[in-house]
Amino acid sequence: MTEGKHTPAKGDGAEPGRDLQHIVTSADVAREAGVSRSTVSRCLSGDRRISEATRLRVQETANRLGYHVNKIARSMNTRKSDLIGLVTSGLSDPFRVEFLDKLILAIQQSGYRPLVIDVSDPAQMGTSMMHLLQYQVAGVVVTSGSPPPEVGVHFLKRNVPVVLVNRAGRLEGADVINCDNVRGGEMAADLLLETGKTRFGFLNVKGGTFSGNVRGETFVSRLAPRLASGDISFTPLVCDSADYDGGFNAALKFLATPETAPNAIFCAKDHIALGLLDAARFELGLRIPEDIAVVGFDDIAAARQGAYQLTTVCQSATKLAEMTVDRLRQRIRGDALTDQRLILPVEMTCRRTA
Amino acid sequence: MTEGKHTPAKGDGAEPGRDLQHIVTSADVAREAGVSRSTVSRCLSGDRRISEATRLRVQETANRLGYHVNKIARSMNTRKSDLIGLVTSGLSDPFRVEFLDKLILAIQQSGYRPLVIDVSDPAQMGTSMMHLLQYQVAGVVVTSGSPPPEVGVHFLKRNVPVVLVNRAGRLEGADVINCDNVRGGEMAADLLLETGKTRFGFLNVKGGTFSGNVRGETFVSRLAPRLASGDISFTPLVCDSADYDGGFNAALKFLATPETAPNAIFCAKDHIALGLLDAARFELGLRIPEDIAVVGFDDIAAARQGAYQLTTVCQSATKLAEMTVDRLRQRIRGDALTDQRLILPVEMTCRRTA
DNA sequence: TCGTTGAATGCACACGTGTGCATTACCATT
DNA sequence: AATGGTAATGCACACGTGTGCATTCAACGA
Missing domain, CATH: 1.10.260.40 (lambda repressor-like DNA-binding domains)
Incomplete structure (x- = not known):
């Protein structure tokens, strides 16, 4: 034939x-x-x-x-593609999902396509990042996972812009975008001080994350004067995982004796706060906010659901996504050459838990 | 120079x-x-x-x-890439996010990379799908959105395998994977019948989705004998959006007069059920399951949280993802040439709402 | 010693596109 | 009419890879 x-x-x-x-x-x-x-x-x-x-x-x-x-052929010639690599670690964290949702939309509207890389498995991470390089991505957004010092360098070497969002890492040549963790921690402290509660706590995951640590540090700094005068007390609280179950178990562990346990708790992120709330109410029979006042961070969708009505520090996933894409496009165009640190303003959303 | x-x-x-x-x-x-x-x-x-x-x-x-x-160059030569297109519509639906999470992982472990296309904006849909073609994707997974008859055809024309997951569409040449909506509807009916409640309802989004409609139909079919004998009644309930708010508002609308309102409600999906529960408990002061029994569908993560403890039909996102990738790889290898309809078994997870 | 065979490797083409440079055609100016 | 200038278009190369076919070479049997 x-x-x-x-x-x-x-x-x-x-x-x-x-x-x-x-x-x-x-x-x-x-x-x-x-x-x-x-x-x-x-x-x-x-x-x-x-x-x-x-x-x-x-x-x-x-x-x-x-x-x-044929974009493949075009990319081969121009040595650039319409792809933007999104490095993330699973889709279990609600705020990260909201951010990715808006980010994907913003990327598409700018004429680019998102190429998602999941680095949940640290062993795969190195090779996964390399795959991005092989696809000639025009830029990379890193939203999570273990530190990328050595991999980020590979992109910058090839003049591929890198933006780090809400995570640690001072990478030479990369831009960094964070929400205002400092101001957020202060606002949480101010609000909880107003409740008149006296036994303060900050609940974070064991080992801590970059964002969480900053929030906690400024929270305590804001409490410092009252702590010094002996008006109030502070106890650091640690949970095993940065999710609902982590908060749930932490509540069972730390709130078992309500008379002495913290009664004004700032949680590093909403998802943890939701678990804490459920355990406190349904397992320990505590009233919110009468017995315990709780403040979260992120303002995820579930936080405004009737079952929770969580008072929380709100960061806008939409604006964060827009800032990310804006900055990326500037870099791709070659406009901006000096590294930049951008801060997304936050605001307090008062509901019924504090 | x-x-x-x-x-x-x-x-x-x-x-x-x-x-x-x-x-x-x-x-x-x-x-x-x-x-x-x-x-x-x-x-x-x-x-x-x-x-x-x-x-x-x-x-x-x-x-x-x-x-x-250089995978770009390789793709240009072989006319195939390691990319698999994921067509979705936003990341707001919790079960779809869980599915995508597992799917992305499974795709990566098979040596492929996910190229996400968000078709939230129907106007962009056509062009977005075309972008997938331009990247020589090895396969396409369609998980949502408006009907893809004409776009799917373009892929099949180029021998790019297409798998439709949990959605309508009898596309010639494409595979279809669904969870067992039929069995799920029956199980929900059986469980609610056991509660002894008499006023049944099925809550679905206006217009209905493919999966939701099947669940509702078999639900009613299972009730048919008892309906015929006059033991029980059935009322179709409709909400404006297929999410938490939709369920919340529907509860306010349909459950305002508890004496006559349905007291055994099957919701087309968990997210709707959660909204219904919150409105019923916190806005209308109803007790669950004493006043109203509720059954959902999907078994999303939030369903097992302490605040809800939702009784629901469980479909495994992990297995669904594995089936999808397995089938896709068979098609890519060229093993299977006849269209296939796969059904993922479901099971009832009894918690505290029914 | 010669022909045969098989393994190991190189040559050259194709994939589809963008773009610098050369070429053509046309118009205005001198 | 000759010349200069500009707008419009074609030629040919490069991007980096996979692969059919030809070629080389060593080993082996006759």
Whole structure:
């Protein structure tokens, strides 16, 4: 059986639409429109030096033939792609999911495509990041996981911009975007001080995260004067995992004796706070906020649900995503050359837990 | 200023490591190892016809030079990429997020990379799907959104396998994977019948989704004998959005007069059920399950949180993801040529709401 | 010693696109 | 009419890889 690779199929019985395998290339458009392939390329990329007549004719032909540029081939030539790598670690953290949701949308609206890399498995991390390089990504957003010092360097070496969002790491050449953890910690302290409660606590995951640690530090700093005068007390609280179960178990452990346990608790993130609330109410029979006042951080969707009505420090996932994409585009254009540290303002959202 | 593109830089002062822009290609490895570029390619792709000696030498050289294959170039040649397109519609639906989480993991472990396309904006949908084609994706998973009849066809035309998960659409040439909505609806009916409640309801979003409609239909079918005998009644309930707020508002609307309102309610999905529960308990002062029994569907993470303890039909996101990737790989290999309809078994998880 | 065989490797083409440079055609100016 | 200038378009190369085919070489049997 003979099969020519790209037989023009002039006169034989095959209809042109019947050859399902063949994908329309710019050469096909060129031949059909009676111009050179270069002209086709220039027409579709909006080159000024093309006459209006041929531009229209070529575009019409392209549409009629159903031509779509092959981005793989384009990337090979330009050594750049429309892909932006999103490095994350699972989709279990609610705020991170909200952020990714908005980020994906913003990326698409800017004409780019998100290439997600999950580094939940630390062993896979190195190779996964390399895969991003192999796809010539135009930029990288790192939102989580273990420290990326050595991998980030590989991107910067190739002039691929890197943005770190809500995480630690002072990477030479990369931009850093954080929500205002400092102000957030202060606001939480101020609010809880107003409740008149006296036994303060800060609940964070064991070992701590970058964001969580900053929130806790400024929280305590704000309490310092009252602590010094002996008006109030402070106890650091630690849970095993930074999620609902972690908060739940921590409540069982630390709030068992309500008379002496902390009664004004700031949680490093909402998800932990929700677990704490459930355990306190349903397992220990405590009233919120009468017995215990709770403040969270992030303002995830669940925080405003009727079952929780969590008072929390709100950071806008939408704005965070917009800032990220804006900065990335500046870097890709080559506009901004000096590293930048951006801070997203936060605000207190008062509901019923404090 | 003269600038040769790839000057070998034989003798001038530039150290080899100084040229940060230059990325190591297979030609570099070939030159360094003293073989041809073909040999390098064959060594790294595990071709049998290469002697052990040269294979080791080439691999050592590749590692030493830090060579990584350029997947863009490879894709251009083979007309296939390691990318698998994930078509979704936002990350607001909790179960879909859990599914995507497991799916991304499974895809990566199979050596592929997920390229996410968000079609929240219906207007962008057509072009977004086209972008997938332009990246030569090896396969496509469609998890949501408006019907894809015309777009799916484009992929199948190019022999790109398409798998539809938990959604409507009988697409010629595509595989379909669903959880056992039929059995789930029946199980929900059986459980609620056991409670002895008499006024049944099924809460679904306005217009309905494919999965939701099937669940509701079989639910009612199972109730049919008892309905016919007049033992019980049934009322269809409709909410405006398929999420927490939708369920919340529906409860306020339909459960305002508890004496006549349905007291055994099956919700099309957990997220809706959670909203219903909160409104019933905290806004209307109803007791669960004494006043109203509620059954959900999906078994999302929040369903097992202390605040809800939702009784629900469980479908495993992990298994669903594994089935999806398995099927996709079979198609990519070209093993399976006939369309397939796969059903994921479900089971009832009894907690405290029914 | 010669022909045969099989393993190991190199040559050269193809994949589809962007773009610097050369070429052509046309118009205005001298 | 000759010349200079500019707008429009084509030519040809490069991007980095996989692979069919040809080639080389050593071993082996006759």
